[in-house]
Amino acid sequence: MTRVELVLSKLPDAKRNDKGWAARCPAHDDKRPSLNITEGEGARALVHCHAGCSPENITAALGLKLADLMPAKAAGFTLMRRPTAKPKPAAKSTPFFTTAAAAVAELERKHRPRAAMWTYHNAGGEPVGVILRWNLPTGGKEIRPVSRNCSGWFIGGMAERRPLYHLPELLARPSERVYVAEGEKCCDTLAGLGLLATTSPHGSMSAGKADWTPLTGREVVILPDNDDAGQKYADDVAAILAKLSPPATVRVVRLPDAWPELPAGGDIADVVEAGKDLKTISSKLAALVDAAEPEIPPKRPPTVEPLTPFPTDTLPEPARSFVRACASAIGCDESFIALPLLCALASAIGNTRRVQLKRGWTEPAILWAVLVGDSGTLKSPALEVALRAIRKRQHTAIKRHAEAMKKYQDDLMRWEKDEAAWKRSKAGDDPPVKPEEPQADRCWCDDVTVEALAVLLQNQGRGLLLVRDELSGWLGGFDRYAQGKGGDVARWLEMFGGRSMVVDRKSGNPRTIYVPRAAVSVCGGIQPVTLARALGTEHRENGLAARLLLACPRLRPKRWTEAEISPELERRIAAVFDRLYDLCPTTDDEGEVQPVIVPLSAGGKSAWVDFYNAHGQEQAGLSGDLSAAWSKLEGYAARLALVVHFVRWAAGDSSLANADEIDADSIAAGVKLSRWFGNEARRVYAILGESEEERDRRRVVELIQRKGGSISGRELVQSCRAYRTVAAAEAALEGLAEHGMGIWKTPEQCGRGGPKARRFVLAAECGVNVYSNPLGDSVSDNSVDVDVVDTGDAKDADWGEV
Amino acid sequence: MTVPDLGDGSHLLAELYALGIQLEADGERLRFRPREAVTPDIAARLKAHKAELLAAVGKRDALDRRIAEQVRRLVPYTTADGRQVLVNPRYRRELERLGLL
Numbered sequence: 001m002t003r004v005e006l007v008l009s010k011l012p013d014a015k016r017n018d019k020g021w022a023a024r025c026p027a028h029d030d031k032r033p034s035l036n037i038t039e040g041e042g043a044r045a046l047v048h049c050h051a052g053c054s055p056e057n058i059t060a061a062l063g064l065k066l067a068d069l070m071p072a073k074a075a076g077f078t079l080m081r082r083p084t085a086k087p088k089p090a091a092k093s094t095p096f097f098t099t100a101a102a103a104v105a106e107l108e109r110k111h112r113p114r115a116a117m118w119t120y121h122n123a124g125g126e127p128v129g130v131i132l133r134w135n136l137p138t139g140g141k142e143i144r145p146v147s148r149n150c151s152g153w154f155i156g157g158m159a160e161r162r163p164l165y166h167l168p169e170l171l172a173r174p175s176e177r178v179y180v181a182e183g184e185k186c187c188d189t190l191a192g193l194g195l196l197a198t199t200s201p202h203g204s205m206s207a208g209k210a211d212w213t214p215l216t217g218r219e220v221v222i223l224p225d226n227d228d229a230g231q232k233y234a235d236d237v238a239a240i241l242a243k244l245s246p247p248a249t250v251r252v253v254r255l256p257d258a259w260p261e262l263p264a265g266g267d268i269a270d271v272v273e274a275g276k277d278l279k280t281i282s283s284k285l286a287a288l289v290d291a292a293e294p295e296i297p298p299k300r301p302p303t304v305e306p307l308t309p310f311p312t313d314t315l316p317e318p319a320r321s322f323v324r325a326c327a328s329a330i331g332c333d334e335s336f337i338a339l340p341l342l343c344a345l346a347s348a349i350g351n352t353r354r355v356q357l358k359r360g361w362t363e364p365a366i367l368w369a370v371l372v373g374d375s376g377t378l379k380s381p382a383l384e385v386a387l388r389a390i391r392k393r394q395h396t397a398i399k400r401h402a403e404a405m406k407k408y409q410d411d412l413m414r415w416e417k418d419e420a421a422w423k424r425s426k427a428g429d430d431p432p433v434k435p436e437e438p439q440a441d442r443c444w445c446d447d448v449t450v451e452a453l454a455v456l457l458q459n460q461g462r463g464l465l466l467v468r469d470e471l472s473g474w475l476g477g478f479d480r481y482a483q484g485k486g487g488d489v490a491r492w493l494e495m496f497g498g499r500s501m502v503v504d505r506k507s508g509n510p511r512t513i514y515v516p517r518a519a520v521s522v523c524g525g526i527q528p529v530t531l532a533r534a535l536g537t538e539h540r541e542n543g544l545a546a547r548l549l550l551a552c553p554r555l556r557p558k559r560w561t562e563a564e565i566s567p568e569l570e571r572r573i574a575a576v577f578d579r580l581y582d583l584c585p586t587t588d589d590e591g592e593v594q595p596v597i598v599p600l601s602a603g604g605k606s607a608w609v610d611f612y613n614a615h616g617q618e619q620a621g622l623s624g625d626l627s628a629a630w631s632k633l634e635g636y637a638a639r640l641a642l643v644v645h646f647v648r649w650a651a652g653d654s655s656l657a658n659a660d661e662i663d664a665d666s667i668a669a670g671v672k673l674s675r676w677f678g679n680e681a682r683r684v685y686a687i688l689g690e691s692e693e694e695r696d697r698r699r700v701v702e703l704i705q706r707k708g709g710s711i712s713g714r715e716l717v718q719s720c721r722a723y724r725t726v727a728a729a730e731a732a733l734e735g736l737a738e739h740g741m742g743i744w745k746t747p748e749q750c751g752r753g754g755p756k757a758r759r760f761v762l763a764a765e766c767g768v769n770v771y772s773n774p775l776g777d778s779v780s781d782n783s784v785d786v787d788v789v790d791t792g793d794a795k796d797a798d799w800g801e802v
Numbered sequence: 803m804t805v806p807d808l809g810d811g812s813h814l815l816a817e818l819y820a821l822g823i824q825l826e827a828d829g830e831r832l833r834f835r836p837r838e839a840v841t842p843d844i845a846a847r848l849k850a851h852k853a854e855l856l857a858a859v860g861k862r863d864a865l866d867r868r869i870a871e872q873v874r875r876l877v878p879y880t881t882a883d884g885r886q887v888l889v890n891p892r893y894r895r896e897l898e899r900l901g902l903l
Contacts, residue, residue: 150864801832801833802832
């Protein structure tokens with residue numbers, strides 16, 4: 001009696017399966033067979049309880065001792081040698097074979113002809129691994145892999161991130177349902193049923209070592225073997241598939257539901273072997289799959305928030321009618337008119353007023369708005385028409401300034417004469433008064449350098465509106481002249497708060513420009529791709545991105561419209577601007593010009609507190625970019641309320657009881673606008689969205705760009721706190737290389753100045769070098785002259801041999 | 803020159819490189835050039851560490867092959883600023899998004 005037979009004699013319910021035998025475990029109250037009995041090395045009996053009972057307990061429950069499982073002398077099948085029996089031979093002695101067939105032949109020579117063989121392919125369809133199976137005389141099986149690496153074929157498993165079985169078919173049939181079974185035999189059986197099937201190589205415990213990404217977002221049916229190990233494999237695979245982005249829709253089908261006679265450990269191959277009638281099996285399997293509920297509800301890829309129309313109703317008259325009229329005349333979205341109009345109105349109020357939310361917390365009338373849209377979304381015409389009143393105002397001011405300058409020149413000449421006469425007369429009376437040079441009244445500008453702005457702001461206490469058809473010049477132009485010291489961004493962030501600004505110039509008079517309240521509203525257009533690029537890590541981290549009010553309406557087909565903007569409406573909006581520009585700041589006790597502080601009315605305060613608390617709750621549930629945007633939208637609600645309030649005042653809104661207080665209606669309007677911008681921020685961030693992995697990659701790429709296009713692992717550790725070790729940094733760079741974003745250059749390829757650490761070079765950077773060499777010459781079978789390797793012309797006589 | 807000895811011949815390869823000596827593997831043969839740069843002392847070291855050097859050269863060549871493979875996949879493309887570069891077409895879109903193209 002063999003050792004296995006001895007154990008089986010104690011287990012009358014033991015049933016044969018593919019792996020050996022399955023029985024109910026005697027060591028615990030077993031409802032389903034969870035004890036596996038197989039024959040091990042040297043004909044020893046192996047017992048394994050999937051519920052976790054120890055072999056000691058199992059043998060004790062069977063009335064045996066552990067020693068009873070062992071034969072008197074290990075003998076027999078040599079193929080059962082386990083790697084744990086001896087330490088692995090050193091890697092260098094691993095024999096390599098030129099072909100898979102040679103490696104397989106070697107295994108078959110050592111053992112005996114195989115029972116089955118399955119081949120794994122990479123995405124390109126090249127064979128990269130072979131799994132061989134021998135059936136053991138005792139009924140079990142033995143599996144040996146043969147794999148390929150850069151040195152050739154060898155007897156051993158494939159490297160991790162192993163390809164799935166039938167990978168080329170999986171890639172070629174991307175919309176088909178995929179069946180995942182345990183083992184290649186089952187996959188082939190399913191393929192015989194006309195189904196697309198796959199499995200992971202190297203056994204049910206190695207699911208996590210395979211690359212399951214080809215199943216991303218696909219419909220997957222898992223057919224586990226009828227035992228606990230099968231269930232565990234199904235659980236492992238389902239968990240992996242749930243983490244894909246987007247996750248696969250997974251159904252797990254229990255075969256015994258359709259084939260109750262299936263023995264423990266049985267699988268679809270057993271079903272087919274026993275059933276013979278493939279048609280019936282196919283239809284039963286299909287019914288089983290249809291009846292199964294998806295394990296994981298199919299998660300949709302992050303959806304972009306639905307577009308909500310701009311709340312034009314919120315705007316007070318005549319702004320509301322003006323926005324609608326302009327939008328319908330141009331055929332653009334109302335938000336494209338409303339945003340620049342609000343910015344222009346805010347800049348007209350400028351430093352003359354600030355809303356006070358409580359003591360110590362005031363918000364200025366400063367808005368930064370960006371129209372996000374592809375080319376052809378009518379950004380520029382929208383900006384043009386929305387800002388017509390302010391442009392006209394500036395045009396008139398410049399004309400007036402030119403006339404004033406003419407008069408000033410005459411006055412100056414007259415004064416020079418008078419002064420000369422006064423000096424000659426030596427009379428005791430006062431000298432003639434020198435005329436003052438008139439200053440141009442500016443309300444908008446398009447110069448983005450901080451120094452030029454500071455000069456303008458010095459003469460414009462109210463502040464300015466910066467308008468750019470293409471805002472990428474502004475977002476990408478910081479620190480153009482500051483050698484990357486970050487001074488410009490810091491000053492812009494100050495300007496958003498309407499705080500003071502000091503600029504020290506190298507030339508000009510005065511050298512130091514001090515602006516006590518630098519208030520600049522900004523508006524302009526940008527394309528989504530450019531915005532995504534401009535709002536890089538730096539601008540997200542320094543908070544500049546969060547300060548932008550964004551509007552990104554859907555592209556709508558152009559349609560001719562007879563709609564026009566009535567001159568009356570234009571006149572009314574111009575009158576609002578005129579009145580706002582007539583607002584004056586106040587002076588404090590020391591004679592300093594100060595904005596008039598506008599408090600909230602009791603109703604306004606109550607509306608504000610409600611908003612503040614609700615907004616705070618919302619923000620607590622957010623993180624990252626959205627959380628940053630939400631923190632700024634809080635202040636924006638107050639700023640927008642301030643603008644709405646003074647437009648109501650300027651338009652003579654009869655419902656405005658007290659011009660000196662911001663009432664609940666204005667706060668409600670500000671809140672509604674702010675909420676719309678919040679929704680829009682969600683949408684735009686989702687549009688520009690990127691996965692965490694993509695963001696990490698982008699950050700490293702940005703860093704390498706700043707470093708001049710290449711980096712070593714050590715430099716990355718020194719430059720980025722996220723990578724604490726050279727190994728971690730090199731792994732990140734390997735990731736970039738895998739994504740084709742660059743290549744490694746070996747020391748030989750870095751120049752002749754001695755050995756250096758290998759460097760990762762960005763694709764666009766290294767591409768220049770690669771491209772500058774004729775590709776045909778630079779690529780050979782085993783090397784590529786990426787840069788300066790000059791072995792090509794070497795004569796054989798130059799070489800010596802060890 | 804301090805090159806960490808990883809015991810795999812790479813340090814010796816780097817040292818030889820610094821001396822302007824190139825190595826090449828041809829099966830089990832290890833060739834070097836230029837002949838005149840290899841002093842008897844260096845030749846003795848080459849002989850003593852032939853196996854490690856063959857392995858290190860093999861490793862280096864494997865890396866070269868990988869680069870060659872990567873380069874083969876690249877296609878010519880014009881960057882945003884008008885330069886001609888080679889990029890992996892699979893990642894063109896992501897490179898564009900990153901502003902590299």
